[in-house]
Amino acid sequence: MNRRITKIVLPIVIIISWELLAIYINNPWKLPQLGSVISILIHPTNNLLSTGSLIDNSYYSLLRVVLGFGLGCIISIPLGIVMGWYKLLGDLFDYVIELLRPIPPLAWIPLILAWVGLGLRSAVFIIFIGAFFPILINTIEGVKSVNSAYIDVAKTFNAKGYDILKKIVIPHSAPYIITGMRIGMGIAWMCLVAAEMMPGIAPSGLGYLIWQANTIGQVSIIIAGIIYIGIIGLVIDRSFKYLETRQFSWRDVKN
Amino acid sequence: MNKLEIQQLNKTFVSEKNNKINVIKDMNFAVKEGEFLCLLGPSGCGKTTLLRIIANLENPTSGIVTWDQNSIQPKIGFVFQEHSLLPWRTVYGNIAFGLELLGKEKEEIQKEIKRLISFVNLKGFENSYPRELSGGMQKRVAIARALAVNPDILLMDEPFVSLDAQTRNTLQKELVKIWKKTNKTVIFITHNVDEAVYLSDRVLILTQRPTSIKAEANILLQRPRDRTSIDFINIRKDILSKMNY
Structure with missing residues (x-):
């Protein structure tokens, strides 16, 4: 209980300071007062700057993330499993992956625009790149860390390769994969918002809304948009965290 | 009748730097049906490798099983x-593992596990995860898992080495009971003379690496055995003198 109070102190201080500072500055183009932001937040269905409502824009943003992230999972999880399991495949892909991995996903934007053009596809592609590597790396790590004793146990019961993969490798790697997905989702969400701010990439979404608000100096909409991005990101992250601890309670996780 | 015969078994590991390490040298022995055989040898002598070869987890360099x-x-x-x-x-789930791999029906697995769980005194812990169990209980699960498939042989690789003395004694006692009830052939590896004399019908004393059989001792004492009896102590002495590394 005491810890809960400790944790809530700083947010309250920040909110109060914000309000005091806003009153002191008295310039809504720099820092709007709390009330104008809250009034936007509590009317999430109002059309803003003719881009649609907060809800509409969140929906478009989420749709892109789900598509890009889903595609990332579909490709990186099986690839990670075979790369971790078959040394030859791991070695074959190793240099390419290591070379591409450190490139910030947003650096691909010009190329992606050239390849797939504007619209949904380009946004999905960027998110895909953002989600792909953390999931892949964690999956490989999970598969490689399988205790050889577990495989021996399976072999004494005459298990063949497929059984070992299904009954040992995948259950062992599952928590690693979920962790990769959580990290990948975080990066995907960041890539999305940045991508939506790029001119012409997709005329909707929270990033687009923020950018539109910027061009006409509507700081309260910018802040409302940022808060939405933060809340959605938090909810997604917590859902994965919940999965990690609940589904994998067999691990010795101490919170 | 012999359950298993090992003839002229040799095992040499080749390291990455092409160093050859000879771990088993000209090993010959047989295990009788229903026998409790202990392989007694110093740490690192290659007895685990021998067991892994019998289990087909490893191939011998030469020789046959x-x-x-x-x-x-x-x-x-x-x-x-x-x-x-x-x-x-x-x-x-752990005890069911081998049965699942054998493709047994769910109901059959359920029946068998129910029987095994009470057999190894684990009632009430069916839904616990291994990390929630004590060392002794984990061993019971491992034994139940091995027995679940109704194996032709039970191979035990120093299973009680990490347990405290009291738990070890309890599990040794239980293992003897399990062995009597199931009539399984057992090969049990240990470096503990006391354990070998308490458990087995026959002890094979192994040499240092590359390991081979140095001596053999039959133990005809009645079970359950009394560690403090004169006969027990004499057999221990005899085996210790034969080890004499």
Whole structure:
């Protein structure tokens, strides 16, 4: 209980300071007062700057993330499993992956625009790149860390390769994969918002809304948009965290 | 009748730097049906490798392992030294593991596990995960898992080495009971003379690496055995003098 109070102190201080500072500055183009932001937040269905409502824009943003992230999972999880399991495949892909991995996903934007053009596809592609590597790396790590004793146990019961993969490798790697997905989702969400701010990439979404608000100096909409991005990101992250601890309670996780 | 015969077995490991390490040298012995055999040898002598070859986890460099005619494709029950329970499976799931791999029906598995769980005194822990169990209980699960497939042989690789003395004694006692009830052939590896004399019908004393058989001792004492009896102590002495590394 005491810890809960400790944790809530700083947010309250920040909110109060914000309000005091806003009153002191008295310039809504720099820092709007709390009330104008809250009034936007509590009317999430109002059309803003003719881009649609907060809800509409969140929906478009989420749709892109789900598509890009889903595609990332579909490709990186099986690839990670075979790369971790078959040394030859791991070695074959190793240099390419290591070379591409450190490139910030947003650096691909010009190329992606050239390849797939504007619209949904380009946004999905960027998110895909953002989600792909953390999931892949964690999956490989999970598969490689399988205790050889577990495989021996399976072999004494005459298990063949497929059984070992299904009954040992995948259950062992599952928590690693979920962790990769959580990290990948975080990066995907960041890539999305940045991508939506790029001119012409997709005329909707929270990033687009923020950018539109910027061009006409509507700081309260910018802040409302940022808060939405933060809340959605938090909810997604917590859902994965919940999965990690609940589904994998067999691990010795101490919170 | 012999369950298993080992003839002229040799094993040499070749390291990455092409160094050859000879671990087993000209090993010959047979195990009788229903016998409790202990392999007694110093740490690192290659006894685990021997057991892994019998379990077909490793191939011998030369020599053969011959099974009796009833077990052309022998079913193995292997109890490993440590940490072999699957941490993502409950006690129930771990014991079911071998039966699942054999493709047994769900109901049949359920019936068999119910029987085994009470057999090894794990009632009430069916849904616990390995990390929630004490060392002794984990061993019971490992033994139950090995027995579940009704193996032709039970191979035990220093299973009680990490336990405290009291738990070890309890489990040794229980193992003797289990062995009597199931009539399984057992090969049990240990470096503990006391353990070998308490458990086995026969002890093979192994040499340092590259290991071979140095001496043999039959133990005809009645079970359950009394560690403090004169006979027990004399056999211990005899084996210790034969070890004499």
